[in-house]
Amino acid sequence: MVSKRNIENLIQEPEETGEDAPFAPERHDITFRDVSFSYVPGEPVLKRVSFTVPEGKLTAIVGDSGSGKSTILNLIAKFYEPQSGTITIGDRSIQTVSAERVLAQLSMVDQQVFLFDDTVRENIRHARPTATDREVEAACRDAGCDGFVEKLEKSYDTGIGENGSLLSGGERQRLSIARAILKNSPILLLDEATASLDIENELAVKQAIANLLKEKKTVVMIAHTLSIVKNANQILVVADGTIKESGTHEELLAENGKYAAMWNAEQKITV
Numbered sequence: 001m002v003s004k005r006n007i008e009n010l011i012q013e014p015e016e017t018g019e020d021a022p023f024a025p026e027r028h029d030i031t032f033r034d035v036s037f038s039y040v041p042g043e044p045v046l047k048r049v050s051f052t053v054p055e056g057k058l059t060a061i062v063g064d065s066g067s068g069k070s071t072i073l074n075l076i077a078k079f080y081e082p083q084s085g086t087i088t089i090g091d092r093s094i095q096t097v098s099a100e101r102v103l104a105q106l107s108m109v110d111q112q113v114f115l116f117d118d119t120v121r122e123n124i125r126h127a128r129p130t131a132t133d134r135e136v137e138a139a140c141r142d143a144g145c146d147g148f149v150e151k152l153e154k155s156y157d158t159g160i161g162e163n164g165s166l167l168s169g170g171e172r173q174r175l176s177i178a179r180a181i182l183k184n185s186p187i188l189l190l191d192e193a194t195a196s197l198d199i200e201n202e203l204a205v206k207q208a209i210a211n212l213l214k215e216k217k218t219v220v221m222i223a224h225t226l227s228i229v230k231n232a233n234q235i236l237v238v239a240d241g242t243i244k245e246s247g248t249h250e251e252l253l254a255e256n257g258k259y260a261a262m263w264n265a266e267q268k269i270t271v
């Protein structure tokens with residue numbers, strides 16, 4: 001009965017509305033205008049949120065756990081659609097673009113990495129199926145995967161088990177960063193997830209992210225370590241379903257609000 005109900009619910013999901021025409025925006029700035037969204041009716045997560053992510057710059061999102069940071073990335077990637085308001089990439093509302101075409105413009109490095117029961121090589125090549133073996137291996141090196149991959153029984157041709165069950169959390173994250181490097185898309189969405197990693201893996205993932213950020217891209221990054229946030233071109237502070245504060249590190253410290261409180265709390269821990 002449970003399975004039957006799940007299948008029926010899936011069949012009753014509304015069809016996607018976007019058209020499948022090619023989507024090749026000239027600019028890749030991202031704008032939210034009065035975007036409201038809830039996963040469950042009556043429990044709003046975002047309430048009339050507006051902001052702009054400038055092209056070619058690093059925008060960091062900070063805020064308490066559960067404040068809606070990942071939700072913002074889910075909406076940009078069109079995993080969900082807002083109940084009201086518009087999201088544009090360049091000058092085009094993504095509502096009228098198919099999810100697949102939107103996804104082609106971006107790479108997402110997420111807390112949940114999806115891996116196929118296939119070789120390391122094919123798992124990474126999935127990001128750009130026409131990539132050569134050498135390109136796959138180069139992306140792996142930049143993501144700091146080459147060390148552990150070469151220790152595997154058949155190196156890049158080792159099967160990694162169902163959803164990569166043979167790999168550790170940090171290794172999986174680095175594989176997803178390798179995918180993003182290989183895909184080389186104009187927009188990067190990063191959900192920094194170093195909290196659950198041991199120190200060695202944390203450093204490796206941070207280095208991989210630093211390599212990823214070397215290319216000039218439009219980056220939206222949920223960051224838990226404020227040292228990365230500090231260098232962002234723009235910081236958005238999410239609280240109570242809205243953007244409470246926005247600006248650079250210095251501007252937000254001067255405001256002496258929520259960001260300043262978070263920053264001061266972290267300084268106390270690290271000193």
Ligand SMILES: Nc1ncnc2c1ncn2[C@@H]1O[C@H](COP(=O)(O)OP(=O)(O)O)[C@@H](O)[C@H]1O
Pocket residue numbers: 039040045063064065066067068069070071072
């Ligand atoms: N798939 C979902 N279904 C229902 N509620 C969700 C779902 N994903 C997240 N939420 C809820 O939405 C709120 C915001 O979640 P999220 O964007 O993941 O927060 P953050 O990334 O800032 O920790 C939370 O209250 C969370 O419980």
Ligand SMILES: [Mg+2]
Pocket residue numbers: 069070071191
């Ligand atoms: Mg999150």
